[in-house]
Amino acid sequence: MSALADTFSAFIVRQCGARAARVIEFDKLSGGAIQDNFGLTLDLEGGSRPGRQEFVVRQDAPSGVAESLSRPEEFRVLQAAFRAGVTAPEPLWLCEDPEVSGQVFYVMTRAAGSASPRKLVKADFSEEQRRNIVRRLGAELARLHTVRPPQASLVFLVMPDPDNPALSRVALYRRYLKEIGEPHPVLEWALNWLEDHAPEPGPTVLCHCDFRTGNYMMDSDELTAVLDWEFAAWSDPCEDLGWLCSRSWRFGADDREVGGLGDRQDLLDGYREVSGVDLDPATVSYWEVMALVRWAMIALQQARRHMSGEQRSLELALTGRMVAQMELDLLNQVQELEDGQ
Amino acid sequence: MINQPETRDLLAEARQVLLESVAPELAGEHKYQALMIANAMGMAIRELEQREQGQPEQTDRAVRAYLSEQSLDETATEAETDLARVIRERRLDGTDPALRSVLRTLTESRLLINNPGYRKR
Numbered sequence: 001m002s003a004l005a006d007t008f009s010a011f012i013v014r015q016c017g018a019r020a021a022r023v024i025e026f027d028k029l030s031g032g033a034i035q036d037n038f039g040l041t042l043d044l045e046g047g048s049r050p051g052r053q054e055f056v057v058r059q060d061a062p063s064g065v066a067e068s069l070s071r072p073e074e075f076r077v078l079q080a081a082f083r084a085g086v087t088a089p090e091p092l093w094l095c096e097d098p099e100v101s102g103q104v105f106y107v108m109t110r111a112a113g114s115a116s117p118r119k120l121v122k123a124d125f126s127e128e129q130r131r132n133i134v135r136r137l138g139a140e141l142a143r144l145h146t147v148r149p150p151q152a153s154l155v156f157l158v159m160p161d162p163d164n165p166a167l168s169r170v171a172l173y174r175r176y177l178k179e180i181g182e183p184h185p186v187l188e189w190a191l192n193w194l195e196d197h198a199p200e201p202g203p204t205v206l207c208h209c210d211f212r213t214g215n216y217m218m219d220s221d222e223l224t225a226v227l228d229w230e231f232a233a234w235s236d237p238c239e240d241l242g243w244l245c246s247r248s249w250r251f252g253a254d255d256r257e258v259g260g261l262g263d264r265q266d267l268l269d270g271y272r273e274v275s276g277v278d279l280d281p282a283t284v285s286y287w288e289v290m291a292l293v294r295w296a297m298i299a300l301q302q303a304r305r306h307m308s309g310e311q312r313s314l315e316l317a318l319t320g321r322m323v324a325q326m327e328l329d330l331l332n333q334v335q336e337l338e339d340g341q
Numbered sequence: 342m343i344n345q346p347e348t349r350d351l352l353a354e355a356r357q358v359l360l361e362s363v364a365p366e367l368a369g370e371h372k373y374q375a376l377m378i379a380n381a382m383g384m385a386i387r388e389l390e391q392r393e394q395g396q397p398e399q400t401d402r403a404v405r406a407y408l409s410e411q412s413l414d415e416t417a418t419e420a421e422t423d424l425a426r427v428i429r430e431r432r433l434d435g436t437d438p439a440l441r442s443v444l445r446t447l448t449e450s451r452l453l454i455n456n457p458g459y460r461k462r
Contacts, residue, residue, distance in 0.1 A: 030370075174429075183425035186444050192428065192435050314377050321384060324451035325459050331445055338436075 002026070007101050008040055008057050015093045015107075018047030029056070035071075035230070036061050039110060056089060059105035068230040069156070072096055075106045076153045077232040080206060085143045088226045113219030115227060120218055121251040121260040129221045134262035136223050137216075137244065138270025144226075145237045145275065147206035157234050159204065165236040166198040169290060176297045180304060186327035190293050193334055199238075199283045207235040212249040213259035238279055241267060242287025247329045248295050289333055296326040349389045356382040388454045400450040407443040421447065 005026035013021045025041040038057045044050055060071055069077065071094070078091040089108035096104050114120075125133070149159065160168035170191055177187060209231040217225040243249075245257050245264060253260035258267045264281065272278055303320020305311045356379050364375040391397060404420035413427050424443070427433055433440055452460050 183419070183422040185421060185424040185428055186448055188425050188428040189435055189440070189444060192431065196435075314374070314381060318377060318380060321455040324448050324455050327448045328445075328452060328459065331441065331448060335441070 004038070004101065005040060008038070008055075008105075008107070009042055011095055011100060012040075012042060012055065012093070012107060013044070013047070016044065016047040016049045018044040018050070020045045024052065035059065040107075041110075054110035055092070055107050056110045057105055057107050059101065059103040069232065071104045071106055073156050074230050074232070077157075077206070077229045078108065080147050080151060080154060081144055081208075081226070081229065081232075084147050084206075086140055086226055087223055088229075111217045111219075111225030113217045113222070113224045115214055115217045117214035117249070117251045117260070120213060121253045121256075123221075125221060125261075130256075130262040131266045133218075133221060133223065134258045134266040135270030135273070137211075137258065138241075138267040138272075139274045140216075140223065140226055141208075141211065141237070141240050141244075142271045142274035142277070144208060144240070145203075145205040149204060149206075149234055151206075154206070157206075157232070159234055160201075164198060164201045165204065165234075165239060166194065166201065166286070166290065169235075169239075169294070170195045170198070173293055173297050176301065180300050182300070184296075184300075184323070184327070186330055187293060187296055190289065190330045190334070194286075194290055194293065197286060199280070199286055202236045202238060202279075202283070204234050205237050207233055207237070207240045209233050209235065209239065209243065211240045211244050212246070213244075213251060213261065214249065236283075236287070237277075238283045238287045239290065241271070241279065241284045242289075243291045243294075245284060246288050246291035246295065247333070248292065248326065285337055289330065289337070292326045292330045292333065296323050296330075299323050299326070349386055349393075352382050352386050352389075356386065384454055387457070391450075391454055396450060396453065400446060403446050404443055407439060410439070 002023075005023045008026075009021045009023050012018075022043040023040070024043055025039065027039050029037040029039050035058050038059075040055045040057055042053050042055065044053055058071065058074075075091050075094045078088055081088050082090055089111055092107045092109065094104075094106040095101070098104055147154075149157075151157075162168060162171075173187075174191055177184060177191070208226065208229065210228050211226065215226070215228045216223055217227060244259050244267070247254065250256060250260035256262055257264050264284065268279055268281065268284075299319045299322050302316045303323075306313050306316040306320070359375060359382070360379050364372060364379070367375050401420045404424050405414060408414040408420065408423055408427070411427075411433060413423070413432060424447075428435075428440075449460055
């Protein structure tokens, strides 16, 4: 561990032209089955960032999932989001030379607070605080969605094909399901429903695609950083809002449909305040159904990583057994939408 | 061969020791791991119970009966595989209440093993 701290420290010293650095703290941060995140606090002597500095170093774990971006790609997405004014860690330096630490990695600033979903959902916030947090989430998404293709630095992000993000997703998930090879009648049925009910696409924008409670840092009631950009993609703005509202991310607070925190209208209001755009709640509901299918696909892929021996893990194995939950939610949610609830 | 106490009893007792004696002494990552182990053992116990009661066969029969009613029971593969295929091939009406009902039966049978509490949400 300490050799790794010295490696990262020496890299940072070179990047900011410091004379020397002392490692104050170095630890592996929790979370992230796909990446390793390290907290590194340095006392830097001279250079462009003198004094005590808190960094996060993010590098690849042994294996990833099909959809996720490489670290250099993620770094460029984070740069684009940061430039667009999203409250995200500031991306500082990318190291593409695997000789340095054994893996490609990048360094970003460390945000204060916690991303723990259970802590946040159980926090004793007033109704006003909750509304403000949810509006802020809408505002952050609106800022992110100002990033539109084409972007020279983001050429690795593929455009939806066909030219409709919803149908593009349906085609992708059909392919995944075929590759996985297990029979899942509910998912097949839901994919048919999604194909038949695809809304007219909105503008194609940069979507985070994993924007949910647990993936943003909060310091008390203040959002300090949107994290985990490895699933970012060009898509419909409502994909991000649907994912955030999905039943899978309410952590027991089922009646608070935005991430277990608050109401959808506040999310849409926060979005409109920044973008001037009124999103259609029905389109968000459609993307909530898509979110359930997508989470089921990810869970099936994670279970496969365990079953194939690529990464034996009890956590991945148990995730595979969660798919029936998403399937029950799908049956209930489609019924509710049809009943006009 | 008689081999007592039976597997379900062994697993249930082991899970109880884990939850009542071991887990309270643990913290952080190890506590999380202990709870995941207890969760996995709970699934194994419930799966054995469901098998003893013939639940998986009952669910398969319900799917097979539905496919027969739709005149789609034509192959010798597992009923669930057939159901997934005919849905994918769009040979069924997705809005048919009988289809929704059979999908729910399948899902709830799995949840009875994987997470019985989830059905009440």
